[in-house]
């Protein structure tokens with residue numbers, strides 16, 4: 001029932017197959033995996049990590065927990081992912097790493113980011129919470145940087161209630177990742193028979209899930225291609241249904257970044273302005289359809305002011321946060337997708 005048994009090993013192996021990553025270690029959340037990544041980057045007070053402001057709090061908290069500073073840069077207005085030009089401009093002699101988020105499951109421009117990382121000797125981490133099964137230039141998310149963090153929270157494609165994984169691609173970081181995940185001990189080495197007792201060798205915490213969670217997760221991972229296919233067909237149905245709305249300028253549909261394939265994690269609409277977006281959310285609520293916005297930008301949040309700083313303008317982040325609305329997207333949405341489409345079309349008929 002405790003961690004690192006049969007099912008954990010199966011999950012790790014399945015994730016290595018799915019991501020093409022060197023070493024996968026399941027964790028109890030993506031938040032935990034990001035915390036591990038921050039430790040593996042050896043972050044401390046005075047260090048800076050460049051990341052988008054348009055992300056979930058865990059991307060930044062991992063850095064703040066190490067006493068380092070998140071430096072927020074704007075996203076690209078089309079891909080909604082971290083802008084490589086703004087990233088390059090934000091590098092200082094304090095920068096230690098770049099944390100790139102694959103928003104809505106579409107990978108960021110990882111070649112451009114890796115070029116910046118190599119030029120300045122930085123570590124590059126994928127926050128791939130939403131991106132299992134996605135690809136960039138035919139390479140899977142999880143294999144695109146030195147490390148990658150995934151989420152199996154119930155809102156994601158592959159779920160185990162709460163859950164996550166860290167994928168480590170830099171061979172020099174693998175052994176330390178195992179130690180950090182096992183409370184700072186070399187228990188993994190002990191379990192492989194490489195040492196005759198295990199002991200405290202580094203800092204760490206308890207980041208591994210129990211076997212019950214791992215067994216549930218393994219069943220999900222085995223079904224990943226089918227789950228992705230089902231969600232992609234919902235994504236394509238929405239895209240086809242709303243193409244006429246885009247043509248008349250009512251909404252902007254997701255723009256799929258060049259050379260990437262998504263995983264059907266999310267479908268969103270970009271409204272012309274905030275009041276129309278908020279009005280839409282209210283109208284849909286009356287029809288009992290939940291259509292949440294995303295995200296409150298971290299640079300404008302109280303903790304963002306306290307712990308982080310911005311580099312460059314944030315105009316795209318602010319605009320997207322005002323205008324974006326997510327439509328229902330889950331595995332067993334089924335024919336209800338047509339009901340959602342009807343209600344969205346009805347909203348625009350009335351407001352036109």
Ligand SMILES: Cc1ncc(COP(=O)(O)O)c(C=O)c1O
Nearest residue numbers: 029030031056058129151153164
């Ligand atoms: C981009 C991003 N990073 C990190 C997380 C945190 O994932 P978890 O809930 O598994 O800790 C999320 C969750 O939604 C996310 O969207």
